[in-house]
Amino acid sequence: MANRDSITIDVDQETRTAAKLEKVPMLAAPKPAKRGLKKGIAITDFVLRLGAIAAALSAAATMGTADETLPFFTQFFQFEASYDDLPTFMFFVIAMAIVGGYLVLSLPLSIVTIIRPHAAAPRLALLILDTVALTLATSCAAAATSIVYLAHNGNSSANWMAVCQQFTGFxxxxxxxVVSSFVAVVLLMLLVALSACALRRT
Known part of the structure; x- marks a missing residue:
């Protein structure tokens, strides 16, 4: 009888201990469903990151190779349009290259979040760095958009002529x-939202 009573007491103590641990979020074991959701978020983050890399580097490469020369009367007198003629486009190329480079370097952290879905430190680091990259990408995309708009439509008040009728290729x-850069911006916004959601469920 004494042994049976002691076994019953030990079981009751283990039950109470487990119940106390469940009340402490850091000590409670993660539920399988919650772990699966976090892993799904991490995999989605990795896929979106690949898409953002492609969009950012494509934007930088496309703008960096934008160049067109028009002959005027003779071969020796020509008009040329190139991205490095405008500081805004130069800023665009540099900024999008930086964003693309950062996204490539962020892939190992994204892989860590897949392996360890409940690790908060890499997810927090990605959230902060993605927000900085989003700010940089948005600023250069907006600046380039204004120049492209002027190139297409001009501005009669400032006597700026539309040049896209001549430099169509450029x-x-x-x-x-610019379109590709805004695709990168949207994907970065989704990455920030995913990181915030994952941290909220940690």
């Missing part, structure tokens, strides 16, 4: 780069 390249 304008198409610059417009494509």
């Amino acid at each position: 304008c198409q390249g610059a417009s494509g780069a």
